[in-house]
Amino acid sequence: MRIGIVCYPTVGGSGVVATEMALALAAKGHDVHLLSYDRPSRLRRGVPGLRFHQVAVSAYPLFRYPPYDLALATRMLEVREEARVDLFHVHYAIPHAVSAFLARSMCGDCLKFATTLHGTDITVVGSDRAYMRPTRFALEQSDAVTAVSQYLADETRLVFGVRKEVEVIPNFVDTDRFRPDGSPRWHQRADSERILVHASNFRPVKRVADVVRAFAAIQQQVPARLLLVGDGPDREHALAVAADLGCQHKVEHLGMHDHLEAVLPKADVFLSASETESFGLSMLEAMSCGVPCVSTAVGGVAEVLGDTGELTPFGDPAALARAALRLLTDGDLHAQRAAAARQRAVALFATEPVLARYLELYERVLQ
């Protein structure tokens, strides 16, 4: 198939999923075209069958807000003409589904498009009045709509009142790349220092300061270190909270990391304090490395973790700390959860079966 994939390049689950999907489809021999306004962070160079098309957005002085959605629609048409793309798969509804609809309308229905909803496009941004109506319209117009969790599919129906079928196709993980590396667990290490990790884009919705608050309580009970991976607007606030709570010397900010698969297997527990999380891709990557997750019970997280991790109420870092301590003071429980996490990732979220579901969907759309 000739497939166009549209995504945001920034650190955030939707761009990661779209890029991994582009790489996996190209590896299967499909002709894949990835469109974004910048090179997505996980995109490798020189991959046969995969081409990157940058969407250039001109900054004319009159434009306080450059019309990216129009530039994207034009680029989609150009790629369609150059590469005879059969179908576009747009990740994140706003404004990608609207641009796809515009591109399709401009060429008299010459292309098909499927929209995958990731989370904040529905739960936060999509329910903003300014974006609500065009997003609902573009979803209705999509040739297929998918959501990454049942929670998000239900939320889409509730918030947008869409009549269209929203099919649930979960995110996936490369279980060969994200795998346990044999690192000793805390109870096997001489210093018995527990390593906790949090990875995200540090947006307010991630509540990274709550992760730090939970960690501050944990390290009072057991020797521990917190690795913060990623970057974003709340980084300074989170580090300031660590300083206020007197644990800054045990919190290490690793910044943007190209090789999360090298960091995650070293962790004993992954911590997440999000206010909303339609899926939680970093947690799936941690599970695949055999790392149990302790998270707020929000959105679709329970669908991902199953009974391999611990869920606590949102906005209660003390509960998060207690749940993590259960895993960090009982070696048998930790070993059992770590093995269950890896098994669940392999059984339910491996790349191949999930990709097969998308290919089936593409075929249905093209028929």
Ligand code: GMT
């Ligand atoms: O976390 C974000 O706000 C970024 C956002 C995105 O689309 O880039 O992430 C969402 O999509 C990911 C991939 O499907 C999910 O794993 C995240 O749970 C989801 N984020 C939220 O729902 C907050």
